[in-house]
Amino acid sequence: MANLAASTCLFSCLLVLLLSSVSAVIDEDTQVYIVYMGSLSSRADYIPTSDHMSILQQVTGESSIEGRLVRSYKRSFNGFAARLTESERTLIAEMEGVVSVFPNKMLQLHTTTSWDFMGVKEGKNTKRNLAIESDTIIGVIDTGIWPESKSFSDKGFGPPPKKWKGVCSGGKNFTCNNKLIGARDYTSEGTRDTSGHGTHTASTAAGNAVQDTSFFGIGNGTVRGGVPASRIAAYKVCTDSGCSSEALLSSFDDAIADGVDLITISIGFQFPSIFEDDPIAIGAFHAMAKGILTVSSAGNSGPKPTTVSHVAPWIFTVAASTTNRGFITKVVLGNGKTLAGRSVNAFDMKGKKYPLVYGKSAASSACDAKTAALCAPACLNKSRVKGKILVCGGPSGYKIAKSVGAIAIIDKSPRPDVAFTHHLPASGLKAKDFKSLVSYIESQDSPQAAVLKTETIFNRTSLVIASFSSRGPNTIAVDILKPDITAPGVEILAAFSPSGEPSEDDIRRVKYSVFSGTSMACPHVAGVAAYVKTFYPKWSPSMIQSAIMTTAWPVKARGRGIASTEFAYGAGHVDPIAALNPGLVYELDKADHIAFLCGMNYTSKTLKIISGDTVKCSKKNKILPRNLNYPSMSAKLSGTDSTFTVTFNRTLTNVGTPNSTYKSKVVAGHGSKLSVKVTPSVLYFKKVNEKQSFSVTVTGRDVDSEVPSSANLIWSDGTHNVRSPIVVYITVVDEA
Secondary structure, three states: OEEOOOOOOOOEOOOOOOOOOOOOOOOOEEEEEEEEOOOOOOOOOOOHHHHHHHHHHHHHHHOOOOOEEEEOOOOOOEEEEEEEEEHHHHHHHOOOOOOOEOOOOOEEEEEOOOHHHOOOHHHHOOOHHHHHHOEEEEEEEEOEEEEOOOOHOOOOOOOOOOOOOOOOOOOOOOOOOOOOEEEEEEOOOOOEEOOHHHHHHHHHHHHOOEEEEEEEEEEEEEEOOOOOOOOOEEEOEEOOOOEEEHHHHHHHHHHHOOOOEEEEEOEEEOOOHHHHHHHHHHHHHHHHHOOOOOEEOOOOOOOOOOOOOOOOOOEEEEEEOOOOOEEEEEEEEEOOEEEEOOOOOOOOOOOEEEEEHHHHHHHOOOOHHHHHHOOOOOOEEHHHHOOEEHHHHOOOOOHHHHOOOOEEEEEOOOOOOOOOOOOOOOOOHHHHHHHHHHHHHHHOOOOOEOOOOOOEOOOOOOOEOOOOOOOOOOOOOOOOOOOEEEEEEEEEEEEEEOOHHHHHHOOOOOOOOEEOHHHHHHHHHHHHHHHHHHHHHOOOHHHHHHHHOOOOOOOOOOOOOOOOOOOOOOEEEHHHHHOOOOOOEEOOOOOHEEEEEEEHOOOOOHHHHHHHHOOOOOOHHOOOOOHEEEEEEEOOOOOOOOEEEEEEEEEEEOOOOOOEEEEEEEOOOOOOOOOOEEOOEEEEOOOOOOOEEEEEEEEEEEOOOOEEEEEEEEOOOOEEEEEEEEEOOOOOOOOO
């Protein structure tokens, strides 16, 4: 599994399971399709699986459907996955009761001090509601879990919550306990995690506090999740091949019915997908309707714009950023000069200097010098590299290092803001430092260097949004700002699978490892959401999301273009302690999301695909998408006029104190200046749970196509500061 867990697995985790039991009579042209039938029938005598089998028998003309039916969805919504020919797919799509038929796809995974950094201290140093936390169940949809990890020990835990309706079906030699209370497998491999990704995300969200953990001494300390007293249910939908959409839908179906309180899923498509084709969007909609918040990773396709995945407003979408801790691996040259690179290097070369060889100087006859400088496969002469430190203009050298006998690697890192783990001593340099290294090599007859063991540094000067973290704007629902929030996702130490590789081609085996990705940021926010829910167990998903977004730290990110704007970090950086006392929240329910979809001009057929219900849009249940009662405000302009006026309508609910007065204030953000008028400018709340509505009118001119114009609306009563970003944009120019 690559260190930058470059996968966004949920509805996109298209596993396309190759069932060994497929009958010989099945046409070779069959493929797995998902037959979605909407909500479950309320008829007492209705048996979903029997109905599914009957449909298949009717369409295929076969009395036995062995090998045809892959999976039935029968607990939270209705449907099945089956092997069909194109003609059979067409016939089923026309049958009564069938909402849609779409192909199974493959999704990808999105791959300590972070909780201290966010203010959630260990033990009694942080306010907790342990009785409710112990009754909180987090569903982790991922690559499975390593049940024997200390992070999932049930020492001190009582029996599972009475509301739990799940099972422990983890496969051979897999045992659950009172911490890891449930396990389901959709891959035919068993729920045991062989890659480490699912173990890492589960422990980040809800793992126990485990002292004296490190990656070979790097990052030593106590590793823990955000809600260590909570329970975990693991749903394995991914293998090394990816994550199938049919498995993803099935995991949502089960998790909802099992009784989880929250779902964390670090899986998805590389780019955003329309809602009706996105299994995660469909599954998360059903979860939302049952009061379950789905937290998901934004993706690892940054810093290019319009790459953010999971853009539905009923999904809490998380970007990745740094903490105050970083890992530095120094390179000491023969002339005494030191270059500070990035990697998680646990190999100790004892400071010994070895000969340096630049890739282009070791070119084989198969490649030109320019290609060899990148250390492309089959481009290097082994005899010129063996026993030396290989210097490469890109990351390709890591794939061939062993085969050419390199003792270490120094490369020009495409992600110099992130320290990655590698299977040999390594350091990734910034372009400027790499240029300096090459100049040194070319000026010496016998250039040498030493790659030192990684050092840990603290107190970084400013928070940085990871270069890999996918950026907005939202291309599906253009008036919904995504991502929603950012959280620690760079160089996160957490539990790992002893069967997994800490890096590609790595023979070392560890119980705790360091990874980076929005996959790592997602469970941080899931842990915060669960933390908030332990104090307000009756709060809806939208209330929890609003509390987290409106209390987030304002971000002043470095970078150019959208990399430094709300399209990179949404409302800001998650602040767990502040989220416990938001004062006011923006509430949403299923009907609001239906009205939002109607405002996007979705047809009744498409609405049924997403919601499972038969819905007819009308003026009464239709709103402009920008008027969805979302904690952020965003509008895409037509771009035809130099001046513009945009209005947002919102409603706030008082969850603070009675007899409260909130005054509005607007703070300028990025881009051209905006004029913002709030009506009314003061809100009076006599009671708790009272609602008050307001409108925001934004006017301006000449919005930059490369940088959106933004501001922040803050409602304050002197104690609470309820902040919402306002973003107005035309188009976004692609960043090179």
